[in-house]
Amino acid sequence: MNREIQAVGLDIGTSKVRCIIGEPSDGGAMNIIGVGQAESRGLRRGIVTTTDAVAESIKKAVEIAERMSGAEIQMATVNLSGEHLQGENKSGVVAVAGVGREITTEDVERAVQSASAMQLPAGWKIVDRLPQEFIIDGQDGIVEPIGMHGARLESRIHILTSPSAGGQNMVKAIHRAGLEIENMVLEPLAAANSTLSDDDKEYGCALVNIGAEITSLMIFGRGAVQHTTVFPFGGMHFTKDIAVGLRVSIPEAERIKHHYGCVAGFLMKGEERQEIIEITPVGRQETRQLSKEILCDIMQPRAVELLQHIAHEVFGSGNQISSGVVLTGGGSLNRGMVEIAEQVFDAPTRLGFLEEKHFGGLLDEVQSPEWAVAGGLALSSMRLQIREHNAGGKSPKRKVAEWFENFREKFR
Ligand SMILES: Nc1ncnc2c1ncn2[C@@H]1O[C@H](COP(=O)(O)OP(=O)(O)OP(=O)(O)O)[C@@H](O)[C@H]1O
Ligand SMILES: [Mg+2]
Incomplete structure (x- = not known):
């Protein structure tokens, strides 16, 4: 068990704020050690309307989870939601120069960038990019292109966009509750990762x-x-x-x-x-x-x-x-x-329901579909910290590799 890793999932919903604190257990699973829930105030359709009210609700849910676990948290992986969130499938192609050259992380990054080139309405931004597959010289269905040989690399990416103001207000509310944001994960993706x-x-x-x-x-x-x-x-x-x-x-x-x-x-x-x-x-x-x-x-x-x-x-x-x-x-x-x-x-x-192969500890406390998002967020938080922990110091090269790793993790 790794005591340095403290996984925190914080699901800030329109009616409830839910927090799960966990730590790694055997076989990549997570032991739930604290859970907290509070009535939510200050949101409309997943968007912050009153920052202070949201911050108060977050504090209440987090305090309950902290008390139960005996842990004090500084950081959380939070849900990314809102009624305007939109997904779109895009593809991009790049040439991989040099005969017989292996495809590198940088090539993949270029292919992804090429797929992401899109016109966005004013005030909108790309909030996530989820790889679907890569195609090398017409061969489709490739999940891990790095290290493969080929001349033409195509990426198929599911791109999510949203107005940026909503996210900024949410960030402010979380900071006001005294927490840093470790990562933001799309709400349905978090629910999927804990239940599918x-x-x-x-x-x-x-x-x-x-x-x-x-x-x-x-x-x-x-x-x-x-x-x-x-x-x-x-x-x-x-x-x-x-x-x-x-x-x-x-x-x-x-x-x-x-x-x-x-x-x-x-x-x-x-x-x-x-x-x-x-x-x-x-x-x-x-x-x-x-x-x-x-x-x-x-x-x-x-x-x-x-x-x-x-x-x-x-x-x-x-x-x-x-x-x-x-x-x-x-x-x-x-x-x-x-x-x-x-x-x-x-x-x-x-x-x-939260899959038993991923969760242990106080699972009974959260064994309801209402907790699927918080569970998925905590799981993402733990996996991110384990990767960072294993990566040790971050050289610039390592950062790129990590970016790709993070990318792959999204739909594992
Ligand atoms: N046992 C139940 N029977 C019927 N409805 C229920 C029950 N429990 C909760 N709900 C309903 O579920 C809704 C809240 O769901 P949930 O907690 O997932 O939302 P949220 O995450 O706070 O909001 P959102 O995702 O829209 O921002 C409420 O409308 C509530 O009335
Ligand atoms: Mg919700």
Whole structure:
């Protein structure tokens, strides 16, 4: 066990901030030693609107995790999200000069740069570049081109862009909470890294992370990210529908959703449909009664509508999802969500839990799809530190190699 390595994943969401602290254990896995969660304030659809409020929420979640682990943290790997995040596939070609010369890190870097040359709207920037494959002299499917021979090197890269202001405000909030940023990882990529198997990524899988106000879709295939889209909806839509439909406050609607909600009427047996729920309408003291069936009638059409949007995007992208659909995020916890998704996507669907092969220690504390992002971030944090630790001092040459290593790590 390596005590110098302290992995920290910090998932700053619109409704919750979650923190996982871990340390390396055997076989590349991580022992979870502390977890913390706090209500989130000051964000809208994953974007900071009030810096101080976000900083306070971060501090609370981190303090709880610190107390549990006995560790004090200075740095964290955080989620990169926001409703405007967009993914696009690009390719670039470079010549590898010299007969019989081996392809170097610099050649790969040039090929990647060439794929990244794109016009961006004012105020937008590239936030991540995920390699899909390399093609050497027409031979495709190459994952590790360095050291191979060839004259023409082509790179296929999934490029993610986003308005830069959102990221800057998030950085400010994290600094104000007294933390440095070790790395930023795309929210759905983090969720995928903690819940999907290598086979899922290889054979094709859609990861759908349903948060409070945003839902991100990332499609994997041939071991790499093929498609990314963020939708401006999430679990909060159900809460608002309930609030409007039943004339209750948002907190009361949230309570009703958690305790009695169901988005698939066929899961309820005869007598359950008629079970009575007591609700308190806005501005009233006395309660009102309503059957579970009526609540389901409000929620089910919304679930179908949201999932149809996502399915439309998946089918339109032209990717095969032989391994099916994996749902993560708090919004996936609505009863019946998996069953409805299975029908809408016409594909096997499951909830995404932290994979036991990657996590140990206090895993039971976080064994829920809501923690998938924080778990993936902590895992990335640990792997980054292990690589840095193994690399020792950083010569300029080493830095380039590390950049590429970091690159490859992204879709491992
Ligand atoms: N048991 C449950 N049943 C139904 N919905 C739930 C349940 N638990 C959580 N949710 C919903 O999940 C949503 C929060 O999910 P999550 O914590 O993943 O979001 P977040 O990361 O804070 O937000 P975002 O990713 O949108 O920025 C809320 O709308 C909440 O009501
Ligand atoms: Mg989230």
